Amino acid sequence: MAITPGSIGIVWFRRDLRLADNPALRVAARAHDLVVPVFVHDSVLAAHAGANRTAYLHATLDALDADLGGLLVERAGDPAAVVASLAAEVEAPTVYVAEDFGPYGRRRDDEVEVRLLADGRALRRVGSPYAVAPGSVFTKSGSPFKVFTPFARAWREHGWILPLESVPTASFVGGLAGGGRPPTPEPEARGPMPPAGERAAHDAADAFLDGLVGGYRDGRDRPDHDRTSRLSPHLKFGTVHPRQLLARLSDEPGPSTFATELAWREFYADVLYHSPETVRRNVNASLGGLVWDTGSLADDRFDAWCQGRTGYPIVDAGMRQLLDEGWMHNRVRMIAASFLVKDLHLDWRRGAAWFLRHLYDGDLASNTHGWQWTAGTGTDAAPFFRVFNPTTQGLRFDPDGDYVRRYVPELRAMEGSAVHEPWKLAGDLFGAPADGYPPPIVDHAAERAETLARYQQR
Numbered sequence: 001m002a003i004t005p006g007s008i009g010i011v012w013f014r015r016d017l018r019l020a021d022n023p024a025l026r027v028a029a030r031a032h033d034l035v036v037p038v039f040v041h042d043s044v045l046a047a048h049a050g051a052n053r054t055a056y057l058h059a060t061l062d063a064l065d066a067d068l069g070g071l072l073v074e075r076a077g078d079p080a081a082v083v084a085s086l087a088a089e090v091e092a093p094t095v096y097v098a099e100d101f102g103p104y105g106r107r108r109d110d111e112v113e114v115r116l117l118a119d120g121r122a123l124r125r126v127g128s129p130y131a132v133a134p135g136s137v138f139t140k141s142g143s144p145f146k147v148f149t150p151f152a153r154a155w156r157e158h159g160w161i162l163p164l165e166s167v168p169t170a171s172f173v174g175g176l177a178g179g180g181r182p183p184t185p186e187p188e189a190r191g192p193m194p195p196a197g198e199r200a201a202h203d204a205a206d207a208f209l210d211g212l213v214g215g216y217r218d219g220r221d222r223p224d225h226d227r228t229s230r231l232s233p234h235l236k237f238g239t240v241h242p243r244q245l246l247a248r249l250s251d252e253p254g255p256s257t258f259a260t261e262l263a264w265r266e267f268y269a270d271v272l273y274h275s276p277e278t279v280r281r282n283v284n285a286s287l288g289g290l291v292w293d294t295g296s297l298a299d300d301r302f303d304a305w306c307q308g309r310t311g312y313p314i315v316d317a318g319m320r321q322l323l324d325e326g327w328m329h330n331r332v333r334m335i336a337a338s339f340l341v342k343d344l345h346l347d348w349r350r351g352a353a354w355f356l357r358h359l360y361d362g363d364l365a366s367n368t369h370g371w372q373w374t375a376g377t378g379t380d381a382a383p384f385f386r387v388f389n390p391t392t393q394g395l396r397f398d399p400d401g402d403y404v405r406r407y408v409p410e411l412r413a414m415e416g417s418a419v420h421e422p423w424k425l426a427g428d429l430f431g432a433p434a435d436g437y438p439p440p441i442v443d444h445a446a447e448r449a450e451t452l453a454r455y456q457q458r
């Protein structure tokens, strides 16, 4: 399509794949007669995404493209080269983005900015995927927060703007030739992909905020009842902005607990912003000397954990939910992560990478710090020596065993909470409890003692 030069701005979409309440889009639409909407497929990011998340991204882009009347420009390649050449092609003086605060995104955007500046153009950062942008709140002494509760207090005090009400009336142009989208992979998850796109995000938000949120404070910890919002993939890709959710929350216990969970997402983004090295390194440096198991037995145990065959039913149910749905309930994420670190003595980074490969909502900040929190190596963490007992956790948070039976068919014949201790049926911890279901691969009591010993010796 030939574009007549005029006042043209580019909106480069990344993790903000929506039209409503999109500050970068609004500023571009006000400043220019025409707006070119673009998404750049970046192989560096795709390499870490896994088939589930890539397929979900593509479905989200389909929805955005439909909302844009088929005008979304998709190109593939090095963002610095692609964005600079598109800007030259359409003679756009300015490219608008929502600011990315992740370690890779910041580097990438700096490179894009340098390329654009060299051509006399500008990169303008407007808004971010957070209600309060990372790097905005500090302790009284001016340092970044390391503990969640005071962060959440400062975060609420800082506050956020109300969502922008209307979709900006931009005149979009697009349909430009070239580049395009890489092939869409088949999701690894066996179950249906979560609904994608801005409309689906608002449907999910309405369903949750008009109903379940009332009982969220007590219901959120019960994987058997499934009473959380399932908005995480939408928050990940920005088909809904947290501001749009926060504006609808009252001070009642359920809604205010939900706001606190959104604050955890913002806290972890803030931590990662200030300490990008914590993607690999323990936040708590004093735990740097911990010894992790390696070798073939460790690899076998890791495989058993990945496939949901550890013999600990709540762990296995969670890991199979991840394989089936590309999502796992938060309580079970904690139990399964704790099991990998404290019962199998495997490095949390191995588990974090497996989660990132499979989760539709896989997010570097929330995943890394969810893992470090559970492993006890992180900011504000549960102390390393506090070890979750997977059986007690199962009995407490899935008291009737319904969650386990949903994902572990071998145990479906067992009634009630008995599913959490199948070895009782076998009469011995390492006896095979049910057809096809494995006996426990380790003895929790012995591994707990081992964890405490390693903690002392580090």
Ligand SMILES: Cc1cc2nc3c(=O)[nH]c(=O)nc-3n(C[C@H](O)[C@H](O)[C@H](O)COP(=O)(O)OP(=O)(O)OC[C@H]3O[C@@H](n4cnc5c(N)ncnc54)[C@H](O)[C@@H]3O)c2cc1C
Binding pocket: 220, 228, 229, 230, 231, 232, 233, 235, 236, 261, 262, 264, 265, 266, 268, 328, 329, 330, 331, 333, 334, 337, 355, 359, 361, 362, 363, 364, 366, 367, 368, 370, 371, 374
């Ligand atoms: C080991 C581990 C790994 C995790 N990895 C991720 C990840 O890759 N991506 C991700 O979005 N969340 C991650 N979480 C956080 C949490 O488990 C998910 O956000 C939540 O289960 C998503 O389901 P939901 O949307 O129904 O949550 P809801 O309970 O409805 O919460 C609403 C939103 O608040 C945010 N939120 C809730 N709890 C947390 C939390 N503990 N930390 C950060 N944000 C939170 C999420 O954006 C979530 O969508 C992880 C947690 C643990 C313990």
